[in-house]
Amino acid sequence: MFITKEVTFDSAHFLTDYYGKCERMHGHTYSLQVTLEGEIQKNGMVIDFALLKQIIKNRILNKLDHQILNDVVENPSTERVAVWIWNELCDVKKLLMAEAGDPNMDQNIRKMLKKTHFEKTMRLYEIKLCETTGSCVTYRGE
Amino acid sequence: MFITKEVTFDSAHFLTDYYGKCERMHGHTYSLQVTLEGEIQKNGMVIDFALLKQIIKNRILNKLDHQILNDVVENPSTERVAVWIWNELCDVKKLLMAEAGDPNMDQNIRKMLKKTHFEKTMRLYEIKLCETTGSCVTYRGE
Amino acid sequence: MFITKEVTFDSAHFLTDYYGKCERMHGHTYSLQVTLEGEIQKNGMVIDFALLKQIIKNRILNKLDHQILNDVVENPSTERVAVWIWNELCDVKKLLMAEAGDPNMDQNIRKMLKKTHFEKTMRLYEIKLCETTGSCVTYRGE
Numbered sequence: 001m002f003i004t005k006e007v008t009f010d011s012a013h014f015l016t017d018y019y020g021k022c023e024r025m026h027g028h029t030y031s032l033q034v035t036l037e038g039e040i041q042k043n044g045m046v047i048d049f050a051l052l053k054q055i056i057k058n059r060i061l062n063k064l065d066h067q068i069l070n071d072v073v074e075n076p077s078t079e080r081v082a083v084w085i086w087n088e089l090c091d092v093k094k095l096l097m098a099e100a101g102d103p104n105m106d107q108n109i110r111k112m113l114k115k116t117h118f119e120k121t122m123r124l125y126e127i128k129l130c131e132t133t134g135s136c137v138t139y140r141g142e
Numbered sequence: 143m144f145i146t147k148e149v150t151f152d153s154a155h156f157l158t159d160y161y162g163k164c165e166r167m168h169g170h171t172y173s174l175q176v177t178l179e180g181e182i183q184k185n186g187m188v189i190d191f192a193l194l195k196q197i198i199k200n201r202i203l204n205k206l207d208h209q210i211l212n213d214v215v216e217n218p219s220t221e222r223v224a225v226w227i228w229n230e231l232c233d234v235k236k237l238l239m240a241e242a243g244d245p246n247m248d249q250n251i252r253k254m255l256k257k258t259h260f261e262k263t264m265r266l267y268e269i270k271l272c273e274t275t276g277s278c279v280t281y282r283g284e
Numbered sequence: 285m286f287i288t289k290e291v292t293f294d295s296a297h298f299l300t301d302y303y304g305k306c307e308r309m310h311g312h313t314y315s316l317q318v319t320l321e322g323e324i325q326k327n328g329m330v331i332d333f334a335l336l337k338q339i340i341k342n343r344i345l346n347k348l349d350h351q352i353l354n355d356v357v358e359n360p361s362t363e364r365v366a367v368w369i370w371n372e373l374c375d376v377k378k379l380l381m382a383e384a385g386d387p388n389m390d391q392n393i394r395k396m397l398k399k400t401h402f403e404k405t406m407r408l409y410e411i412k413l414c415e416t417t418g419s420c421v422t423y424r425g426e
Contacts, residue, residue: 002281005276007276020334077328108161111161131333135333182364250303
């Protein structure tokens, strides 16, 4: 089963190996869809959407939203940003454990995490990143 | 070839094994995408969208729309509702035959059905269920 | 990695082997998603979105937008139009080379093309065509 959480972020960027308007600083409201694959657990969920959102916020949005993407990713084409996001999130089980140990996290989510035994099969399946509604990149780590 | 019909329904639910706001009765405008896989037939279609919509209406919306999901599905997380919908629709060829025998069905669709020889390969491929725009589950029966 | 470009076009059509309202001339704002699969090149992109859009414009929109689809595709169901689009775009590397030789094309895109060595693995992966928001066909050439 696949679980997808979609968020948006607003960032500036420019391409460094391009002829045309994209070589000038500009920006997008990016749409990001993060999809995990895993089994349903006893509580009826693969993963709480709120927890997945928190991981995306901590690991991705806090670094990319309202930033110049060139400060984080070299030559930040949509393709290269998608690969960067994949690499940040690909060890998803480790990230979940890190969230569980964060003293600032939501107490209810922490209670949930303590009860949760994430299936061995849970993994990051796909990153879909759109720089506009009609211009998207899909990356599965291959 | 894949055929996808998307519908929405408005239902209440609460989670029974959860700490946090989702344990309180609340609701969503769910978006449901039903995807079949099949071959194009002589009339140019895999299946008439109107017929697929009627099956979804009869088998899913009539049971879930403007209802408390907990009365139909135990602990109705998006994951568990998606599995329930899959099980309701998975024998799609049998459902089509049942529609053909329903005296109340649209006469034009009935005429179409009489002419139709559904390919052996037609099957339910995927259920995608979103409880909000950005929180979705995709299930392929595995 | 997958690259998707979405466009819309507004066309009239009627079905020729159908009982019901779709046998009358009517129309849709179709949404078309074209997905290529390929490797990231040195410039950080699989293919420039602007170039993919130009190919879709030249090969598809110029033939289908604000037209009667029946003049182009026999019995133009969504399924049959999707197959027609697939066949128009499936030799995508040849189309890219043709764009590079077109004297009317955008000079910046031409400069990009001259620098580009498209990977052997680049291919058309998927056509998704929706005749309304909730009625879609997905075709992968099989």
